[in-house]
Amino acid sequence: xxxxxxxxxxxxxxxxxxxxxxxxxxxxxxxxxxxxxxxxxxxxxxxxxxxxxxxxxxxxxxxxxxxxxxxxxxxxxxxxxxxxxxxxxxxxxxxxxxxxxxxxxxxxxxxxxxxxxxxxxx
Amino acid sequence: xxxxxxxxxxxxxxxxxxxxxxxxxxxxxxxxxxxxxxxxxxxxxxxxxxxxxxxxxxxxxxxxxxxxxxxxxxxxxxxxxxxxxxxxxxxxxxxxxxxxxxxxxxxxxxxxxxxxxxxxxxxxxxxxxxxxxxxxxxxxxxxxxxxxxxxxxxxxxxxxxxxxxxxxxxxxxxx
Numbered sequence: 544x545x546x547x548x549x550x551x552x553x554x555x556x557x558x559x560x561x562x563x564x565x566x567x568x569x570x571x572x573x574x575x576x577x578x579x580x581x582x583x584x585x586x587x588x589x590x591x592x593x594x595x596x597x598x599x600x601x602x603x604x605x606x607x608x609x610x611x612x613x614x615x616x617x618x619x620x621x622x623x624x625x626x627x628x629x630x631x632x633x634x635x636x637x638x639x640x641x642x643x644x645x646x647x648x649x650x651x652x653x654x655x656x657x658x659x660x661x662x663x664x665x
Numbered sequence: 666x667x668x669x670x671x672x673x674x675x676x677x678x679x680x681x682x683x684x685x686x687x688x689x690x691x692x693x694x695x696x697x698x699x700x701x702x703x704x705x706x707x708x709x710x711x712x713x714x715x716x717x718x719x720x721x722x723x724x725x726x727x728x729x730x731x732x733x734x735x736x737x738x739x740x741x742x743x744x745x746x747x748x749x750x751x752x753x754x755x756x757x758x759x760x761x762x763x764x765x766x767x768x769x770x771x772x773x774x775x776x777x778x779x780x781x782x783x784x785x786x787x788x789x790x791x792x793x794x795x796x797x798x799x800x801x802x803x804x805x806x807x808x809x810x811x812x813x814x815x816x817x818x819x820x821x822x823x824x825x826x827x828x829x830x831x832x833x834x835x836x837x838x839x840x
Contacts, residue, residue: 545826550772558779558815565808637802 576638579617581610582650590654593617603647610651622647679723683730686711690735702789702806703813705820706782708735709757713778713825718832721758721765728754745797749789756788757781774829775822782818786810 580588583601591599591612598620599610606623616636619629624646635642638655690708698704708731716724732754736747760781764772790810794803 545775545823546773546830547775548771548773550768551775554772554776554779555819558783558818562808562812562815565811568807639800 576615576636576640576653576655578654579612580650580652580654582652584648588652593653601649603644603649605647608644608647608649610649617642617651617653619644619651622649675719675723678719679726679730682711682715682723682727683734686727686731687734687738690731691738694735694739700806700809700813702810705817706785707821707824709778709782710821710825710828712757712761713774713821714828714832716761716765716777717774717825717829721762724761725758728758745793748796749792752792753785753789757785760784774826775819778822778825779815779818782814782821783811786814 576593578590578592580590581599581601582588583603593612593615596613597611599612601608601610603623607621608619608623608629609621611618611620616634618634619632619642622629622644624644626646629642629644629647629649632642635651635653638653640653642651643649686708689711693704693707696704709728711731712724712728715727729751732747732750733742736742736744736750739746741747741750758781761777764777764780790803790807794800
């Protein structure tokens, strides 16, 4: 049998009890996205807040694309393009992310207050 | 002018234990891991044993020598891997120091191993986020790493304590 002292059990019990905490904390990772930029063809980007839920209709090269903003997330819900990759890519909320519909020349960028690197490798 | 460097008995012991830890460290790096960053850290069994037999200063020597020499052998010296390894080692040494100087009477192998393992993981996550991947996405790894840290901390303590039992057995006692 392992020799234990009272502190061992206190530490072990506390750590085991605390295991669920980080799991629940990271589950709902709030996106720090504050706004989105929508770019159509060669026009300069238009900025929309991500706080209010609404749908934005933009007219691109092929026709109308509809972009939905809901609870801090963004997605394409309608697009005149053939592949529908923009719609199938689903909801986006992480800042720095992009959704693009190349055929219709519509791009959506998720912005945040601070510009940072996604990652650094050596 | 000739300088005499006296090699004490303690130095030899530090070197021997560090060598053991380095071998375990290098062997362990060859094992595949399902999740990046999750590994048992078996070399810390040596650090734990040394801490309980010879004290904190001795354990710090063994741990830091292991990190440095281990990275030289693996070719990761001064790379991100090395910095993560070093920051983890420093954090767990700090925890060991606190437990060793303040709460030695109440805490044994299990407590020290689990707590130092958690601080090891936390320090690595912080350094990884601070220096290499400043993106909130890295937080997704936190629960996995902490859970693994606690379980492997307990696992290492069990191994260390069974070794410790054999070491204190007069039949095998040679160090």
